[in-house]
Amino acid sequence: MTAAVATGFAADAALAATGVKHHYVRTTGNPFRAGKRLDVLDGVDLEIVPGEAVGIVGRSGSGKSTLLRVLLGLEAPSEGTVTVGGVPLAVSTVRRMRPFRRHVQYIPQEPASTLDPRMTVYQLVSDPLTRLDVPGDHRERVLAALGAVHLGAEFLDRKPSELSGGQAQRVAIARALATGARILLADEPVSGLDRPLRDEVLTVLGDLVRDEGVGVGFVSHDLEAVGILCSRAVVLSGGRIVEEGPSIDLLTNPQHEATRTILAARPELRIDPVSARTDGDDATDDGRGDDGSAGPYGAAGTDDATGDDVVSAATHDAAVARPAS
Numbered sequence: 001m002t003a004a005v006a007t008g009f010a011a012d013a014a015l016a017a018t019g020v021k022h023h024y025v026r027t028t029g030n031p032f033r034a035g036k037r038l039d040v041l042d043g044v045d046l047e048i049v050p051g052e053a054v055g056i057v058g059r060s061g062s063g064k065s066t067l068l069r070v071l072l073g074l075e076a077p078s079e080g081t082v083t084v085g086g087v088p089l090a091v092s093t094v095r096r097m098r099p100f101r102r103h104v105q106y107i108p109q110e111p112a113s114t115l116d117p118r119m120t121v122y123q124l125v126s127d128p129l130t131r132l133d134v135p136g137d138h139r140e141r142v143l144a145a146l147g148a149v150h151l152g153a154e155f156l157d158r159k160p161s162e163l164s165g166g167q168a169q170r171v172a173i174a175r176a177l178a179t180g181a182r183i184l185l186a187d188e189p190v191s192g193l194d195r196p197l198r199d200e201v202l203t204v205l206g207d208l209v210r211d212e213g214v215g216v217g218f219v220s221h222d223l224e225a226v227g228i229l230c231s232r233a234v235v236l237s238g239g240r241i242v243e244e245g246p247s248i249d250l251l252t253n254p255q256h257e258a259t260r261t262i263l264a265a266r267p268e269l270r271i272d273p274v275s276a277r278t279d280g281d282d283a284t285d286d287g288r289g290d291d292g293s294a295g296p297y298g299a300a301g302t303d304d305a306t307g308d309d310v311v312s313a314a315t316h317d318a319a320v321a322r323p324a325s
């Protein structure tokens with residue numbers, strides 16, 4: 001992947017929320033509560049640095065998606081600031097937002113359904129380059145982005161209907177990467193996916209973090225997925241970060257009641273301090289499609305013989321989450 005793509009920010013420019021508060025005013029629902037103010041984010045400080053995946057977990061309604069929308073500059077916070085490389089983001093005109101939109105991109109929950117079926121992979125991946133007025137050779141950038149998600153030039157002319165589910169997800173990630181984005185924000189990108197597909201997507205994201213130095217903000221109910229991908233995680237409850245730290249610590253030794261409650265909802269998640277990380281086996285697309293057999297993280301650790309799925313936190317070689325079989 002080309003690091004030379006200029007987003008307008010330094011390649012290592014971090015995305016940060018500082019003291020972010022956000023509220024909505026109810027307009028629908030119970031008429032007795034209409035007009036009432038709903039505080040959704042209550043003083044959130046969070047930094048997402050290129051080269052690190054940060055898990056954002058919390059119960060439904062805790063404010064995870066709202067936080068992502070604010071971090072994406074889709075909504076201005078009621079209070080506090082969002083900065084990139086220390087530069088405050090002012091949610092303003094399309095033109096002024098361009099450098100930010102190049103640097104910080106979104107991975108949708110169901111990429112397959114967000115890809116326009118009439119467009120080719122080339123058109124889909126180059127579309128943000130056109131819209132965000134990215135200079136340079138777009139074909140080169142598209143190929144580099146596809147390469148970063150282990151898809152070759154043979155995919156350029158394919159339509160979404162000619163892609164497997166895993167390939168469609170990877171095209172969506174390539175589309176987010178093509179602008180040279182250094183921060184990817186994903187809201188439940190693996191929810192509802194079967195396990196091999198989930199592992200395929202996690203492998204691609206893990207490779208991007210490790211090999212390309214991309215930063216990822218990863219919202220997920222799937223704590224195991226957070227353990228696989230994210231070195232660090234924060235727990236949101238009532239719009240506040242109530243616990244944060246290495247994801248393995250949160251998974252093995254939760255301190256806050258909210259974290260314990262989330263973990264209790266997944267009693268099958270047993271954590272063993274075992275090292276199972278394997279390195280170096282790239283997930284090239286060689287027709288293995290969605291079987292999830294490739295990759296250094298969860299997929300590579302799957303032990304079919306025992307049924308144990310051994311997964312390791314991306315930068316925590318000494319610890320793995322092992323769901324009880």
Ligand SMILES: Nc1ncnc2c1ncn2[C@@H]1O[C@H](COP(=O)(O)OP(=O)(O)OP(=O)(O)O)[C@@H](O)[C@H]1O
Nearest residue numbers: 024025026040058059060061062063064065066067
């Ligand atoms: N546009 C909106 N207008 C009014 N209230 C909203 C709006 N968006 C979200 N909310 C409310 O804000 C709270 C937090 O919502 P949010 O979608 O951020 O939670 P979440 O943590 O992403 O939940 P989930 O895990 O269910 O996706 C909820 O009570 C929700 O109903």
Ligand SMILES: [Mg+2]
Nearest residue numbers: 064065066187
């Ligand atoms: Mg949500």
